[in-house]
Amino acid sequence: MTNEKAIHSQRMAGWLIYNGHKLIKICDNKRQPGFNIFIFADTHSLRTDMEQYQPRNTV
Template identity: 60%
Template structure:
């Protein structure tokens, strides 16, 4: 089983998929009802793209 990484932001999840990262599944957020979490394969590329996203949005 591959390592997984949870994303809480729908905008970031969309960006990561646009950049070619593999989303494994979505699920209900158990801590915040009415929200979803986005589960991605935990790869080096995912972390690089997350850093790029953060730089672009700040």
């Protein structure tokens, strides 16, 4: 059984997929209806790529 990491940002999830990370599943966000939660395997490379991710609107 692998550990999982939940990502709430659709943009970050897309960026992680683009960088080769496999999406395990998509769940409905029960706290914010109309939004999704993206589940990835929690690996060292995923964490590294998450740290390198920069949202577009950041200066």
